Amino acid sequence: MAPGACFPVYNIELQIEVAGTRISGSAYHFSDSLNYVREKFEGVYNSDSNSISIQENGIITFKIREDCVPCIKKYALSFHKGGGNVVTEEQLRGTWTGKAADGKTVCDPGTIVLTRFDKSSFKPEFNLPTTLTKRKAELVKEIKVDTGTIRLDFYDNGQIDGDTISVYVNNMPIVSNKMLTTKPVSIDIKIDLKKTVQEVIMVGENLGSIPPNTALMIVYSGDKRYQLYLTADEQKNAMVRFIYEKPAITAATK
Numbered sequence: 001m002a003p004g005a006c007f008p009v010y011n012i013e014l015q016i017e018v019a020g021t022r023i024s025g026s027a028y029h030f031s032d033s034l035n036y037v038r039e040k041f042e043g044v045y046n047s048d049s050n051s052i053s054i055q056e057n058g059i060i061t062f063k064i065r066e067d068c069v070p071c072i073k074k075y076a077l078s079f080h081k082g083g084g085n086v087v088t089e090e091q092l093r094g095t096w097t098g099k100a101a102d103g104k105t106v107c108d109p110g111t112i113v114l115t116r117f118d119k120s121s122f123k124p125e126f127n128l129p130t131t132l133t134k135r136k137a138e139l140v141k142e143i144k145v146d147t148g149t150i151r152l153d154f155y156d157n158g159q160i161d162g163d164t165i166s167v168y169v170n171n172m173p174i175v176s177n178k179m180l181t182t183k184p185v186s187i188d189i190k191i192d193l194k195k196t197v198q199e200v201i202m203v204g205e206n207l208g209s210i211p212p213n214t215a216l217m218i219v220y221s222g223d224k225r226y227q228l229y230l231t232a233d234e235q236k237n238a239m240v241r242f243i244y245e246k247p248a249i250t251a252a253t254k
Contacts, residue, residue: 006068007031020137037062037070052077071107073098090116137239146247147222153184157216161208196244204232
């Protein structure tokens, strides 16, 4: 950190939750457990490029001196894992930029190396269930859409056997422990134009009487209709990714 930072020794801890390619959690900027700033963050992990983008969203709570102005950071990181005879170390390395909490002052950018530890300096405050974070999110299909709202209908695929599901959109719970029947479990997804990628994850909360948990999902996007078969069990969840693209402008609509 450049001179004038909040703390003489500046530490950062990220408490990270991952579901699909989405990352969320809490960031602590601190000198010790009594002097800190806590912020929420969101991010995206790209496995193809091994890159991680994280944006802090603002301050949740703090214990700092009055003249301290925290920096809201954006991180561009990559994951590294090194081996040894005794320990295997995991690190996130990269750069950060940011603005002060007043939204005007630009913070001097810097580099950062984060090393994974099992023990936190602060009490972990994880919000996502382990059924979402500890299971692999298997991508079923990627669908491009050009409408502002998508409707999803979930049915039991085949014999009604007591399958129950939960559904998350970008890690936010939308459906919780609903049983699949011949009557649809319906949700509407409003496209956020600032987040043009929407990841829908179906969690199988049980296996029903005929494992695994299977569902028929019908997607309605404007005049388009898609039919997908989703499977979830105790090791994996089913994920569908929607990518918004602006509608093409034709001569008739100009």
